[in-house]
Amino acid sequence: MNPSEPSRLTLLKEYLGDDPVQIKEMVDLFLATYPDDINTLEKYCTEKDYKNIQKTAHRLKSSVHLFNIEPSHDLILKIENLAKKSASCDEILNLTKRFKSMMDNELKIIKKESEQLS
């Protein structure tokens, strides 16, 4: 992580009153639930299930936002909007893959920051 970048955990700290135990628990919860969500999103993309793509992307959007990850947030918002318009599934799938790869990197940063909490 670039030292000039804002911490991924800033918003979580604000929500949880800087309590490291609660922050770690919430990070663990996200790390535990995220894989299911991204796998489900990919599955809906291949099934061309626009309604559920939209719902899943919508749900992921607010979590991603809470980790201060602007590029990933913009991408998942785009996926949600494209699903709303029933746009090309290939395009949505490509964007989802990009999102997944971006998030894989982000998850490492989040995990590292969480471990560094005293």
Added chain:
Amino acid sequence: MNRLKIFIVEDDLFYGELLKRHLSLNPDNEVYLYKTGKECLANMHLKPDLISLDYGLPDISGLEVMAKIKPDYPDLPIIIVSGQEDVKTAVDLLKAGAYDYFIKDKNTKDRLWNAINKIRDQVKLKRELNELKEEVSKKYAFRNIIKGNSPAILQVFKLMDKAIRSNITVSITGETGTGKELVAKAIHYNSSRNKKPFIAINVSAIPGELIESELFGYEKGAFTGANSRKIGKFELASGGTLFLDEIAEMDANMQAKLLRVIQEKEITRIGGNDIIKIDTRLIVATHQNLSMEVSKGNFREDLYYRLLGLPIDLPPLRHRGNDVLLLAKHFTSEFCAQSGVKTKEISEAAQNKLKAYSFPGNVRELRSVIELAVVMSEGDVIEEKHINFSASNITTDFLMEEASLAEYERKIIKYYLEKYDNNVVLTAKKLGIGKSTIYRMIKNNEL
């Protein structure tokens, strides 16, 4: 204060859990998290104080959840927290009764926190108001405010009991000072309407040209000086009770308008077009004989029958036998307690003086007489000399009726009979007449 019970309905487990933990930072919050609308509905028996509701739930939409909750909990604040930045959705939800609508963004936390604090204050005020209403209901438990054991007042209690159990219009008659407004309040605060307002208005105290705007309200610009909308008493008392005192003083034009309101159960504010449905119980009172006013052409007959409902005639104090003493002792205790002194006794001579007086001002007059007596007496006993009646000339008041001598005789004997619980021997002895005179009058239905 009691804790604030908050429901969070959020299908995103991570976001919901975060909100729950965030709101739980305030130990006065008791937070419950539900993932679906159905789960929330199934737990409504826990009686939340507010709900933070995600619009896009997996089973039913936020709008549907709200539609199911609102009929049973119309005052429950529901805050919609949604990722949808859609103005139409927001407007629809607010129209459907949502307390507020927040988009999930960086400010959600602070907005929600502030809204909850505002709701906490409102809930606290509401709880305090309900407690006060409970206290008022207890205060107006009619056995607490209307004292008496005489047959005349026991009959009034019976009728009040019937009035309390129904929604019927009540017409209270009685001389001045007999407690007509107290009876009206006791009926309201003991009825199922006691959580809604009791509004009293004295028709004779309001100029004829203002009574319509007082009762029905007006819209801004309805007439010169109508700078803002005013809600009328009928509307204010909706769900509760409107007490119209001195109804006989209402002018003919207003009587016609009142009749229409009673028939249609709706009003229109002056200068307005909207028809407003009302559910207001009416209790009316007068010290005049309303049927006599109908005969004289001063009061509409159709309105009279509409208002008559359950008639309660409050007996004058002079017809309530030993209630005079019971009330005198009650007022003595009340005034002594207010002054912080030990409750005074009332001497036998003072009691006799009270019993012998006709109390044209009824209970109100007795109350004043006792208040003064408590002040004037320095020891533990109220003596005869402390009992002072008003300056009005009792004899002149009595003679104002301009009746025949026989009629006066009949009234005097009737008065003493009631005073001595129909004891003919005692009455004859007190008046210095023969028992046979009284028996003859009873036989001839003169008494």
